[in-house]
Amino acid sequence: MTGGSHAYGESSYWDSRYRQDPGPFDWYQKYANLAPLLDRYIRRSHRLLLVGCGNSALGEGMVDDGYQDVVNIDISSVVVEAMQEKYKDKPALKYIKMDVRDMNYFGSGSFDAVIDKGTLDSLMCGHNAQSNATKMLGEVGRVLKDKGVYILITYGDPTYRLHLLRELSLWTISLHVIDRMERTSEKKCWELTDPLPLNEDGSSVTNLLGPNPEVHYIYVCTKDDSLRPQKIVKQGKEQNC
Ligand SMILES: C[S@@+](CC[C@H](N)C(=O)[O-])C[C@H]1O[C@@H](n2cnc3c(N)ncnc32)[C@H](O)[C@@H]1O
Numbered sequence: 001m002t003g004g005s006h007a008y009g010e011s012s013y014w015d016s017r018y019r020q021d022p023g024p025f026d027w028y029q030k031y032a033n034l035a036p037l038l039d040r041y042i043r044r045s046h047r048l049l050l051v052g053c054g055n056s057a058l059g060e061g062m063v064d065d066g067y068q069d070v071v072n073i074d075i076s077s078v079v080v081e082a083m084q085e086k087y088k089d090k091p092a093l094k095y096i097k098m099d100v101r102d103m104n105y106f107g108s109g110s111f112d113a114v115i116d117k118g119t120l121d122s123l124m125c126g127h128n129a130q131s132n133a134t135k136m137l138g139e140v141g142r143v144l145k146d147k148g149v150y151i152l153i154t155y156g157d158p159t160y161r162l163h164l165l166r167e168l169s170l171w172t173i174s175l176h177v178i179d180r181m182e183r184t185s186e187k188k189c190w191e192l193t194d195p196l197p198l199n200e201d202g203s204s205v206t207n208l209l210g211p212n213p214e215v216h217y218i219y220v221c222t223k224d225d226s227l228r229p230q231k232i233v234k235q236g237k238e239q240n241c
Contacts, residue, residue: 006127007125007126008121008122008123008125008126009122009128009132010126011076014054014074014076014078014079015077018054018076018078023054023055023056024055024056024057025054026056026058026117027054027056027117028117028118028153028154028155028180029178030057030058031057031060031061031062031065032061033178033181033192034058034153034178034218035061035065036192037176037178037193037220038062038115038151041113041149041151042067042112042113042149042151043112044066044067044068045068045069046067046111046112047069047112048062048069048071048111048112048113048114049071049072049106049110049111049113049115050071050072050073050115050116050117051073051114051115051119051136052073052100052118052119053072053073053074053083053095054076054079054118055079059072060093063090068092069092070092070093071094071096071111072094072096073095073096073097073098074095074097075097080096080097081097100123100139101123101132101135101136101139102139103139103142108142109143109144111143111144111148112144112145112149113144113149113151114140114148114149114150115151115153116140116154117153118154119136120152120154120161121155121156123136124160137150137165141168141171144223146223146225147222147223147224148222148223149221149223150171150219150220150221150223151218151219151220152165152217152219152221153217154218154219155217156217157205157206157217158175158201158202159201159206161217161219165221169227170223170224171221171222171223171227172224172227173219173220173222174195174219174220175195175196175198175202175205175218175219176190176192176193176195176218176220177190177196177213177215177217178190178192178216178218179214180214180215180216183214190215192218
């Protein structure tokens with residue numbers, strides 16, 4: 001995904017894509033590559049939500065590696081029905097058709113971690129990108145427990161993603177990078193589990209990586225309720241400060 005097609009934001013696009021190509025297919029990275037990073041931030045007993053799961057084998061990889069409660073959602077009924085059928089004998093793996101912008105079905109603070117591989121990127125390619133991304137991130141923040149983590153795996157460098165993530169004042173952010181599977185150059189490889197130094201505008205990372213780095217970015221956003229703007233009740237009115 002390179003940010004070009006508006007169709008990535010439409011459920012009709014994904015329905016027809018999954019009808020034509022049942023997969024499995026993993027965008028950007030496979031479970032085996034990501035496992036050391038996931039192991040650093042989440043426990044096997046945690047309740048996990050994979051948003052915009054598609055027909056990726058990530059959930060299957062996690063359950064086979066001992067994760068016990070992996071809930072997957074996607075806006076495409078075609079892929080969700082196919083995945084429900086495929087994994088009907090794996091009770092730790094659940095699939096529900098749901099729009100990530102409206103996860104009302106889940107109560108607030110339901111999950112220890114939300115994992116997003118390519119789904120915020122899809123919304124950012126569609127119409128009303130900014131408003132859809134803000135709705136999605138608000139919902140992700142709501143369904144996470146305090147100190148829960150939103151793990152965003154994306155092609156978006158800090159210039160494009162940091163501002164959006166920080167807008168909500170919901171979390172503290174660490175940034176990791178992982179070499180692209182299809183990388184062509186012999187340039188430096190990056191240590192996945194070490195976060196990179198991250199300054200306010202992310203230029204510390206872009207300077208370190210240099211031009212056109214062949215990496216995917218992994219933003220680990222730890223929800224921190226103490227960062228939320230305090231609400232003060234003044235003369236019967238609620239005010240944000
Ligand atoms: C780029 S694919 C990534 C699929 C999978 N996560 C992976 O890594 O291979 C984006 C996925 O997001 C889903 N999607 C797009 N908009 C969505 C929305 N509003 N709510 C839930 N899922 C959505 C699409 O159906 C598609 O499966």
